[in-house]
Amino acid sequence: MQQAEGVSAAGRAEGGGAGSLGGQGGAGSARMRREPRQQRSRARVRQILAAADEILSAEGFEALTVRRIAQVAGVPVGSIYQFFPDKAAVVDALAGAYIGQFDAAIGRLVAASAVQRWADPVGTLVEAFAGLYRANPGYVALWSGRHLSPELARADEANNAAIAQGVRLILVRQAGLADGARLELSSRVAVAVADALLQFAFRLAPRGDEEVLEELKELLRLYLERLSARLAGP
DSSP, rough: OOOEHHHHHHHHOOOOSGTTOOOHHHHHHHOSOOOOOOHHHHHHHHHHHHHHOOOHHOGGGGGGHHHHHHHHHHHOHHHHHOOSHHHHHHHHHHHHHHHHHHHHHHHHHHHHHTTTOOSOOHHHHHHHHHHHHHHHHHHHHHTTOOOHHHHHHHHHHHHHHHHHHHHHHHHHHHHHHHHSHHHHHHHHHHHHHHHEEEEEEHHTTTTHHHHHHHHEEEEEEEEHHHHHHBBBOO
């Protein structure tokens, strides 16, 4: 993962929604049978991934089969097997696209934190990522069941590490915290807690349980208050 100020350069991209699920980068591309090189082939892969995302969002993981993907995408089953050896490869490509959106989001937030002053850094970050969950219900269905290959699980861990690096930079800028090993660890802890509670909130309600989201914000605000006392910059 190429880093720019500690987060991926993908942060310059615009993300959100199933319409942006056409990228074949990251862990997903390693399991593709054939890389789409022509515009028509790339459009077909986007069509397949958008159909898989729609099924996950509306029907859940158990409904996701190659035959069902072909039906929703309006393509022959053989067209899917041209690019993907099995359903698991489709899942990996879709999960890689979701991860890319989170990578892009933290990049945008880091860039914004350099030129804006946020009254509530915790609220800004939680709402940004809750918005991604709302825009990608397929992501919630996939991650709630942890239907990830070992390769995708490692990519997810790497993405969380990149998000933690971005959070660290944001806290230095927005909260005036002194940078260093302690802040790096605290950022990783905060991201792990937020990841768990965001998933919990969206398992309880499709749009995210508001009470759980508010509890998450309160918890992180208290944690930031404690960090501010310990890590106040010069």
